[in-house]
Amino acid sequence: MSAISSAWKRLPWWVEPMTVVLVLSAFGLYSFVAIALFPGEFRQFVSPFYSPEVPLPNWMPGFVTAPMLVLWIPLGFRATCYYYRKAYYRAFFFDPPACKTGVQQKMDRFWAGKNAAEGYRGERALFVWNNIHRYFLYASIIVVLFLWYEAFRTLLGPQGFQVSVGSLLWFLNIVLLSAYTFSCHSFRHLIGGNKDCYSCLRGGNARRKTYNFVSRLNLQHPQWAWLSLFSLLATDLYLRLLQTGVITDFVIIPFGG
Amino acid sequence: MDRDAANDKSMSSKAHAPVANEDLGKSGGTAKLKIFRGDAEGGREVDYEIPLVEGMVILDAVLGIQAEQAPDLAVRWNCKAAHCGSCSAEINGKPALLCKSRVDEYDGEIHVGPMRAFPVIKDLVSDVSWNYEVSKGIKPFQSDEQAPFTMYEEDVERLYEPKKCIECFMCQDVCHVLRTHHKHAEFAGPRFFVRNQWLEMHPMDNQERLHDLKEDNGLGYCNITKCCTEVCPVGIKITDNSIIPLKERVADEYYDPAKWLMRKIRGR
Numbered sequence: 219m220s221a222i223s224s225a226w227k228r229l230p231w232w233v234e235p236m237t238v239v240l241v242l243s244a245f246g247l248y249s250f251v252a253i254a255l256f257p258g259e260f261r262q263f264v265s266p267f268y269s270p271e272v273p274l275p276n277w278m279p280g281f282v283t284a285p286m287l288v289l290w291i292p293l294g295f296r297a298t299c300y301y302y303r304k305a306y307y308r309a310f311f312f313d314p315p316a317c318k319t320g321v322q323q324k325m326d327r328f329w330a331g332k333n334a335a336e337g338y339r340g341e342r343a344l345f346v347w348n349n350i351h352r353y354f355l356y357a358s359i360i361v362v363l364f365l366w367y368e369a370f371r372t373l374l375g376p377q378g379f380q381v382s383v384g385s386l387l388w389f390l391n392i393v394l395l396s397a398y399t400f401s402c403h404s405f406r407h408l409i410g411g412n413k414d415c416y417s418c419l420r421g422g423n424a425r426r427k428t429y430n431f432v433s434r435l436n437l438q439h440p441q442w443a444w445l446s447l448f449s450l451l452a453t454d455l456y457l458r459l460l461q462t463g464v465i466t467d468f469v470i471i472p473f474g475g
Numbered sequence: 476m477d478r479d480a481a482n483d484k485s486m487s488s489k490a491h492a493p494v495a496n497e498d499l500g501k502s503g504g505t506a507k508l509k510i511f512r513g514d515a516e517g518g519r520e521v522d523y524e525i526p527l528v529e530g531m532v533i534l535d536a537v538l539g540i541q542a543e544q545a546p547d548l549a550v551r552w553n554c555k556a557a558h559c560g561s562c563s564a565e566i567n568g569k570p571a572l573l574c575k576s577r578v579d580e581y582d583g584e585i586h587v588g589p590m591r592a593f594p595v596i597k598d599l600v601s602d603v604s605w606n607y608e609v610s611k612g613i614k615p616f617q618s619d620e621q622a623p624f625t626m627y628e629e630d631v632e633r634l635y636e637p638k639k640c641i642e643c644f645m646c647q648d649v650c651h652v653l654r655t656h657h658k659h660a661e662f663a664g665p666r667f668f669v670r671n672q673w674l675e676m677h678p679m680d681n682q683e684r685l686h687d688l689k690e691d692n693g694l695g696y697c698n699i700t701k702c703c704t705e706v707c708p709v710g711i712k713i714t715d716n717s718i719i720p721l722k723e724r725v726a727d728e729y730y731d732p733a734k735w736l737m738r739k740i741r742g743r
Contacts, residue, residue: 300699319565322654336656340697350730416629
């Protein structure tokens with residue numbers, strides 16, 4: 219792992235931002251096409267993009283599909299996430315693209331005019347909206363609960379209770395999504411980061427221990443962010459392969475019928 | 476006794492000298508350095524070559540060059556043990572402590588220059604006094620109680636990390652808000668967010684700093700791209716453990732409508 223990490227660090231500076239641009243763009247395109255054009259269910263499996271299932275009101279324009287009424291929550295959560303902010307400021311805005319002098323040098327970016335360097339506003343203008351990250355966190359926790367329900371629902375196959383490859387994939391996905399959601403910096407703040415004195419609180423020691431646990435989880439927040447993104451993709455792809463009959467879901471432990 | 480005193484004196488003077496070749500043994504090769512020579516008016520990189528010694532750090536090489544080839548080469552240094560934060564400079568365009576960077580970690584020519592977020596005085600020495608002015612503007616620690624305080628480990632464990640800071644100002648140098656966007660007048664920089672975090676989270680402190688952080692110290696300019704964390708020589712997770720917690724506290728106070736409503740209801 220450390221060999222991969224040191225090899226990654228030796229790559230030219232532009233490899234990391236370009237990789238982020240490619241992966242996030244590809245994921246955005248894939249998920250948009252999937253929810254806009256295709257159904258998201260197959261037997262007991264529901265794609266994580268389609269959960270929770272909400273009814274689509276009749277007055278909605280035709281291009282709006284049911285998952286779009288929910289997906290703005292995880293999308294907003296990721297868009298305002300402290301880790302993804304780092305990733306897209308570096309990759310999409312090149313501000314800064316990397317930490318070296320030559321790369322960081324004053325750039326008159328074409329979209330910002332000649333005074334780009336002095337006109338920098340950081341998160342004081344449009345991006346001040348990133349401060350509502352905590353509200354996306356609260357809503358995402360509800361979505362995560364639904365995804366746990368969907369993961370357990372995959373255990374109920376046509377012949378009763380069973381454990382299949384699909385179920386394991388759904389559980390892996392929700393574990394990674396939960397790790398990503400509960401390692402969030404806003405959650406860390408909510409759970410204890412906003413307090414200066416634990417010994418002054420009732421139940422302060424439990425709160426401190428929870429804060430320290432979340433802090434340990436938070437150390438890997440970027441990894442959880444990427445792994446959960448890939449697991450979402452893998453889970454949805456698995457469902458598409460089942461839908462098209464390319465594969466069948468292999469039952470590992472058949473308890474039922 | 477006299478001989479011991481003489482030995483002590485000899486040892487202490489040697490501790491601050493460049494590593495001599497005979498002490499460590501030559502490894503055979505040479506190190507090629509391109510060192511910035513100039514001042515605030517401008518300058519250029521000058522090529523130097525010095526015998527490579529096993530275990531040599533960049534500061535050894537620079538001091539060797541100063542001793543043998545360029546006696547007018549300016550470099551600031553003190554402890555040579557990564558504790559004082561004096562020998563901060565840029566190696567191959569990235570801030571680093573000269574005394575903590577081994578020559579054999581770098582391939583090919585090594586470019587050494589001063590920290591560019593601050594005015595250059597001469598060669599590798601930058602004028603970092605702006606940082607001390609920023610420091611004066613931060614509300615100092617103040618408590619309702621008289622020291623010595625009774626504090627519990629669970630309340631102060633978060634304060635150890637920010638106290639590790641050696642004020643090398645490399646995080647300030649690498650921060651694009653200062654280096655690229657020149658927001659020195661409106662932005663305190665990562666070092667002072669670390670200091671503010673220590674003060675803000677101190678259980679005995681009673682000062683209100685969130686308004687200053689938002690308005691005077693320009694916390695909102697930080698877009699959390701983590702260059703400061705990457706270069707910190709003592710491993711402080713500046714972004715995750717100082718800046719983001721402060722941003723969250725500022726969000727509590729200024730950007731959270733539910734908290735704003737609760738404050739109104741409670742009459743705060």
